[in-house]
Amino acid sequence: MAYQRKSYAVWEITLKCNLACSHCGSRAGHERSKELSTEEALDLVKQMAEVGIKEVTLIGGEAFLRPDWLEIAKAINDAGMLCGITTGGYGITLETAQKMKSAGIRTVSVSIDGLEATHDHLRGKKGSWKYALKTMSHLREVGIYFGCNTQINRLSAPEFPRIYECIRDAGARAWQIQMTVPMGNAADNTEILLQPHELLDIYPMLARVARRAYQEGVQLQAGNNIGYYGPYERLLRGRGKEHDFSFWQGCGAGLSTLGIEADGAIKGCPSLPTTAYTGGNIRERSLHDIIENTAELSLNLGAGTPEGTKHLWGFCKTCEYAELCRGGCSWTAHVFFDKRGNNPYCHHRALTHAKQGIRERVVPKVKARGLPFDNGEFELIIEPTDTPLPANDPLHFTADSIQWSESWQQEPEVSYSLARQ
Numbered sequence: 059m060a061y062q063r064k065s066y067a068v069w070e071i072t073l074k075c076n077l078a079c080s081h082c083g084s085r086a087g088h089e090r091s092k093e094l095s096t097e098e099a100l101d102l103v104k105q106m107a108e109v110g111i112k113e114v115t116l117i118g119g120e121a122f123l124r125p126d127w128l129e130i131a132k133a134i135n136d137a138g139m140l141c142g143i144t145t146g147g148y149g150i151t152l153e154t155a156q157k158m159k160s161a162g163i164r165t166v167s168v169s170i171d172g173l174e175a176t177h178d179h180l181r182g183k184k185g186s187w188k189y190a191l192k193t194m195s196h197l198r199e200v201g202i203y204f205g206c207n208t209q210i211n212r213l214s215a216p217e218f219p220r221i222y223e224c225i226r227d228a229g230a231r232a233w234q235i236q237m238t239v240p241m242g243n244a245a246d247n248t249e250i251l252l253q254p255h256e257l258l259d260i261y262p263m264l265a266r267v268a269r270r271a272y273q274e275g276v277q278l279q280a281g282n283n284i285g286y287y288g289p290y291e292r293l294l295r296g297r298g299k300e301h302d303f304s305f306w307q308g309c310g311a312g313l314s315t316l317g318i319e320a321d322g323a324i325k326g327c328p329s330l331p332t333t334a335y336t337g338g339n340i341r342e343r344s345l346h347d348i349i350e351n352t353a354e355l356s357l358n359l360g361a362g363t364p365e366g367t368k369h370l371w372g373f374c375k376t377c378e379y380a381e382l383c384r385g386g387c388s389w390t391a392h393v394f395f396d397k398r399g400n401n402p403y404c405h406h407r408a409l410t411h412a413k414q415g416i417r418e419r420v421v422p423k424v425k426a427r428g429l430p431f432d433n434g435e436f437e438l439i440i441e442p443t444d445t446p447l448p449a450n451d452p453l454h455f456t457a458d459s460i461q462w463s464e465s466w467q468q469e470p471e472v473s474y475s476l477a478r479q
Contacts, residue, residue, distance in 0.1 A: 068328035078182030135162025147193035205232025236281030255417035272298035288405030372400035
């Protein structure tokens, strides 16, 4: 059946959180009003299995702050779906890890967003970095497979090679990376966002670290706003296997993914802004009905047809990869410009502009309202590359900002001339 196109769901089971991250897209902290009851949550588990979901990742807020979270996890496992969790890791004791194992939680991703000082600053709590590492040790002790996830921004990017060494030494075997974008709290802290032209120095670094990670048994996984047809695309998206089809093939929202908010709102992707992309609520309609019959869950069904590129504008409309890429990550484009279809975080785009002697910058224009999963709007500035950059910008990222430890001295450097071709 058509509605069984879904395979992966990310489920925010509560918005309650014990951290206060300055880059949190959902502005987590306090639980939502009218979060699903245990009965409603268990019914949703059955509906997910019925529509063909194979894997569910529980998130928050902080998922373990919901009292019945282990009951929900066990129900997911009992329904034949793989259950994982993404966590800030602050407060997971050895006893909690043992209970997670018993409930059938198979995988855990622990958020690490910098070295200790940077991580604690971004996460809004001193000691959060040390506890995240302690959590990883607990997971290793009870035998739960774990990896890490890291947001790349102007604070974390310089530390990226050393972050890798920390999580590798902690025993992580997978590492998902994603660019920080201006949603939620990050929309209020725009100084930490990378500028599009800074991608020219970001990607050689990512490639160099990725090569070592794959060699040392850590599977680096490029998030949906990483890459797009630059010279390292197959390396970064191939998870160590640079085969012909390891490249970005368009937004999967509503095709292979599903996002669920704690009050029952259903989106095609967990990251998409709530207001613009919610298809319905499971308190009012069945999951099957929402997936099958709402425009918000069908926005990508035109892939491969002229309908699939009608939403494109700006650079993305003219791009040679337009039909395949479809504007990259819809979430990233929307939170910058309040509509999808023109993605400034594209390596191919930055390289193309560099060849033309121009660069792009994004500047805040409209503030976000202060709601979970909200966004403001940015102005896109295109200027000659020799135009002086704004003064008093201490977080400006360049290749010289990167902190390579001594262990990298024997590693071959990635050619920056290649990155800028």
